[in-house]
Amino acid sequence: MPDPARKLTHEDAQGMGEAEFLQAYSQQRYPRPSVTVDMLIFTVIDTDLKVLLIKRGGHPFQGSWCMPGGFVDVGNSGIDIAPDVARTQGEDLGVAAFRELGEETNLDAELLEKHNVHLEQLYTFGKANRDPRTRVIGIAYYALVPPNLVPLVRAGDDADDARWFSVETEVDLDTLGFDHADILKMGVERIRGKIDYSSIAFSLVPQTFTVVELRAVYEAIKGRSYDSGNFRRRFRRMLTDGIIEQAPGKRQTTTKPAKVYRFKRPS
Amino acid sequence: MPDPARKLTHEDAQGMGEAEFLQAYSQQRYPRPSVTVDMLIFTVIDTDLKVLLIKRGGHPFQGSWCMPGGFVDVGNSGIDIAPDVARTQGEDLGVAAFRELGEETNLDAELLEKHNVHLEQLYTFGKANRDPRTRVIGIAYYALVPPNLVPLVRAGDDADDARWFSVETEVDLDTLGFDHADILKMGVERIRGKIDYSSIAFSLVPQTFTVVELRAVYEAIKGRSYDSGNFRRRFRRMLTDGIIEQAPGKRQTTTKPAKVYRFKRPS
DNA sequence: TCAATAGTGTCTTTCAGACAGTATATA
């Protein structure tokens, strides 16, 4: 029987059955990194792409603006426990991201589901020394919050530790903590690419929306203007293709009211 | 001074300077997951997309075919060391993937560089219990190996523990170990999408190639045929756009020899 | 009735698919 605090050799393992092997394996201790989910939370307000940042209260990067994030719950993996205590592996990665999203925005799971808040894995950042405390592997996720939920998010002009920043005009990439400038740049790139061949744009408008509102989302994300007529033609195609449908009611403005539409979610 | 084996509270940390905080922090112990890089190694041979799989020698999934992979070196993070020993954080994530690629293919770094073997992060798989031994976060990378390097890879009909499998006709998704079927499916999807707007196809042909050879790569990855004339037109456009250029020599066949071209790598 | 926004139609270019056809090497 090998020393449980040392690595299992191939020879050790050879004669064991699977159950016995797993028992022996659980006693080992390898160096392991910390793992976090880092949340890139976007919205579009007034043709302007915004990201939610929080001000760090503690070291390191105390006082710097950062994307929110947190550790993944991995149960009792990798720590010493009594032999008769059951091993648990904690929460799925996507669940951790969803939980963090809820905690950081102060929106409950039901609301996030109901408004089809889009949550998707972006990339995993794992350079050594990206966190001075210890080795941290950070799995970045991005979320797209529709503008009508923004007033419910715990972040505003009053909160001095959580705020929406215009990606274009307010974020200072040079002073973001950790490697969060890299994460933000990659996140913007990703949604810029993805808006053309996916339905993520519909996650950044209210449940019913006008042609102009959808166009504003495209313009905010792409950072360019779209010809009104040409965009309408694309919109009409989505209508005939059954991707969207007209919804009852009209959007009241100061002048001519506009028809509203809704996204027909693929079931 | 807080107990170093317990979590630092916000109050503990409040009065410290950054250096003192980092010192106190390093003494803590949180549960941490294991982290691996999982390698999806592709090539195209005879208009057929192939993936490199290895047969597992040990538990779990003993005898099953799997994608190769290995643990990320995280230095001495997260383990108990004497206070006077320096903390190290190990290797970058991308470096770990490159190292694993070299180890699993038996190709040295110089050769991988010289032949522009493409290596890119795919996705991070982090469901709880995806590995019965302990909580494992697996960062999947995919590599594209040009066919002329394939004879140098330690994997062939003779090796019974490492082999190239046709993704279409030979891989049995139902018996792949762990969640590797999911990883493979996502990898194929990714290169299918990416071949249209990136230059990854050039990583799957020799340094100089004919129109037909490049077309074969497209057909293997997309799983469809391309009209010869239409594909040539696309090819001509790449030529006039300066993406590729003609190379000296011709490809000898049984009939009319074909011109060969090379990819002009953006510098 | 006028200003402002909603909404339509046309011309042009680019590019992909379908497919007919020409050119040139070897056997």
Next chain:
DNA sequence: TATATACTGTCTGAAAGACACTATTGA
């Protein structure tokens, strides 16, 4: 000279950019 493969050209339709134009509302 036959045939296999390399390579070119034409017709059509889908979709985007540029831009002129009409429709409908509130003030």
